[in-house]
Amino acid sequence: MIAFEHVGKRYGGRFEALADINFRVERGEMLFLTGHSGAGKSSLLRLVMRLERPSRGRVLVAGHDLDRLHISQVPYYRRQIGVVFQDHQLLLDRDIFANVALPLTIQGVDPADAARRVRAALDKVGLLHRERALPIELSTGEQQRVGIARAVVNKPALLLADEPTGNLDPQLSADIMRLFEDFNRIGTTVLVASHDLALIARLRHRVLKLRDGRLVGDGEVA
Amino acid sequence: MSERQPSGARPRGAQKPQRRASGGGRAWLRHHRAMMSDSALRLVKRPIATLLTMLAIAIALILPAGLWLALDSARLLDAELDESATLTVYFAADVGESRAMDLAAEVGEQPGVAGTRLVTAAEGLADFQQTLGVDDALAQLETNPLPASVVVTPDVTAPAAVQALSQRLQAFDGVDEVRLDLAWLDRLQQLAALGQRVALALALLFGLGVLLVVGNTIRLAVESRRQEIEVVTLIGATHAFVRRPFLYSGAWYGLGGGALSLIILALGGNWLASPVAALAESYGAHFALPSLGIGNSAFLLLFSTILGWLGAWLAVGRHLADIKPR
Structure with missing residues (x-):
């Protein structure tokens, strides 16, 4: 599903965010990406989302060599990936339903079909009863769940999450992780960047560990 | 793993292209x-x-x-203005009424002339009196000071052609002056x-x-x-x-x-x-x-x-x- 081959990323020609990263992720896997802040977790995710291009090496996702993806194809590529952000990135002037429907609106899905899928996604995260609420009326944990509903409404093959539990207490964090596991169980490849080592250790999934832009660990223990 | 086209190995998104093809136009609208x-x-x-x-x-x-x-x-x-762009041909003062009519007919036969209207000396004086309301002053005159004239409507509108016509008419024997105010039109x-x-x-x-x-x-x-x-x-x-x-x-x-x-x-x-x-x-x-x-x-x-x-x-x-x- 994802393959990094000798990937390096420099910013401004000097700062080396990532150096010689090599790993493969099979379809249907669930894994964590850890490391202290500034270790390169976000840079790695940005490369997968094709927000940036590697300075060296190749990034392959779902069969696409991202460096050879034409700029006009990038939006269509991104539609295959669901992304959950730490600060949820909801549109504050629209209700929950519209926020979750956004990826489907962008793809021009028929409104009736879209409504059905939005409700299914909201139901999955347990927020179906709040579909007419505005994001600010929700708690942080609920907002994050809306963000997850938006990420999965399109049934993406790959789900990325960047510090999805960064602002949540341990109980809510565990709930969120359980949601990711549920999606993984139905076949979605899930990659979660997090520095919540205690939580990660309990979940027993593969862990990629970054330190100063290098991959220093790849295994089940953090 | 390295195909270029995104359509190749679209995993679960494989149903997407079809949907785009069928409902694309409608979704766009x-x-x-x-x-x-x-x-x-x-x-x-x-x-x-x-x-x-x-x-x-x-x-x-x-x-x-x-x-x-x-x-x-x-x-x-x-x-x-186009309709009223006319030439006025003033005859010499010694041209009599019958000679004026002959001249007017001659002018009318010139190429480039669409129509003519003869204004005899007497008619000219009457016009003058009417438009200016100077009956008293004119009544004092013993002889009519105005010459006979003919108003020519050209059938050409280009300023240069009208100019040429005016020069031809100027050369006529018995013609004193041809008035043509083209400069301001220009x-x-x-x-x-x-x-x-x-x-x-x-x-x-x-x-x-x-x-x-x-x-x-x-x-x-x-x-x-x-x-x-x-x-x-x-x-x-x-x-x-x-x-x-x-x-x-x-x-x-x-x-x-x-x-x-x-x-x-x-x-x-x-x-x-x-x-x-x-x-x-x-x-x-x-x-x-x-x-x-x-x-x-x-x-x-x-x-x-x-x-x-x-x-x-x-x-x-x-x-x-x-x-x-x-």
């Missing part, structure tokens, strides 16, 4: 409709700001449109040509002004919706999708500005109508201010709408490049 009303709604929600922008556009449109109207009225004037035509260029230059300049006004307004709109743009770009919106609502806003601004300029032009025309009519009356002429008419009004609206759209397109294109998702 649906989004256009949604953005059209959504952008209009956004403008309506901020009526004062919207009205100010439209007013700025309207003012920029009024100047060239007003000048065009003025030129149009000048063209109306010279259309009237000048009027030059003035009209100049006016047309000025109007064109103004239209270009103020068209640019409209682009800038709309561009700046849209730039602010893009800035205020930056987060939204970042988010939709992250989840796979194309540039066209992001641009669309702003393009519609620009088009609405243009359309509104155009409509406002039509209203202001109509009000201004109304306001000027009675003094202009009074002025024309004092010259014994009937002259009404021209109005744009349906065709030109529609053209103005279309033009301003396209300008607004273009201004938005330029602004969005420039600022989208700046907005990179974090």
Whole structure:
């Protein structure tokens, strides 16, 4: 599903965010990406989302060599990936339903079909009863769940999450992780960047560990 | 693992291309409709700001449109002049009435002459008395000081051809003078040509002004919706999708500005109508201010709408490049 081959990323020609990263992720896997802040977790995710291009090496996702993806194809590529952000990135002037429907609106899905899928996604995260609420009326944990509903409404093959539990207490964090596991169980490849080592250790999934832009660990223990 | 086309190994998204192919056109139309009303709604929600922008556009449109109207009225004037552009051939004072009739007939046979009207010395005097009301003064004269004349209507309109005709008639025996006031006609035509260029230059300049006004307004709109743009770009919106609502806003601004300029032009025309009519009356002429008419009004609206759209397109294109998702 994802393959990094000798990937390096420099910013401004000097700062080396990532150096010689090599790993493969099979379809249907669930894994964590850890490391202290500034270790390169976000840079790695940005490369997968094709927000940036590697300075060296190749990034392959779902069969696409991202460096050879034409700029006009990038939006269509991104539609295959669901992304959950730490600060949820909801549109504050629209209700929950519209926020979750956004990826489907962008793809021009028929409104009736879209409504059905939005409700299914909201139901999955347990927020179906709040579909007419505005994001600010929700708690942080609920907002994050809306963000997850938006990420999965399109049934993406790959789900990325960047510090999805960064602002949540341990109980809510565990709930969120359980949601990711549920999606993984139905076949979605899930990659979660997090520095919540205690939580990660309990979940027993593969862990990629970054330190100063290098991959220093790849295994089940953090 | 390394195919170039995204269609190759689309995992679960494999159903997507089919959906796009079947419902793509309808979805596209649906989004256009949604953005059209959504952008209009956004403008309506901020009526004062919207009205100010439209007013700025309207003012920029009024100047060239007003000048065009003025030129149009000048063209109306010279259309009237064409019919009355005649030569007056004055005969020498010693040409008698019968000789004058012969000469008039001869002039009438010249090429380039459409018609002639003989004005005998006596008729000339009567005309003179009537138009000037100087009965008493003229009654004191013992002999008629006016020569017979013939008014020639040329069947050519080009100033140079009329000039040539006048020179030929001048050479006739018994012709004292040929009066032809072409110089001012020439000048009027030059003035009209100049006016047309000025109007064109103004239209270009103020068209640019409209682009800038709309561009700046849209730039602010893009800035205020930056987060939204970042988010939709992250989840796979194309540039066209992001641009669309702003393009519609620009088009609405243009359309509104155009409509406002039509209203202001109509009000201004109304306001000027009675003094202009009074002025024309004092010259014994009937002259009404021209109005744009349906065709030109529609053209103005279309033009301003396209300008607004273009201004938005330029602004969005420039600022989208700046907005990179974090």
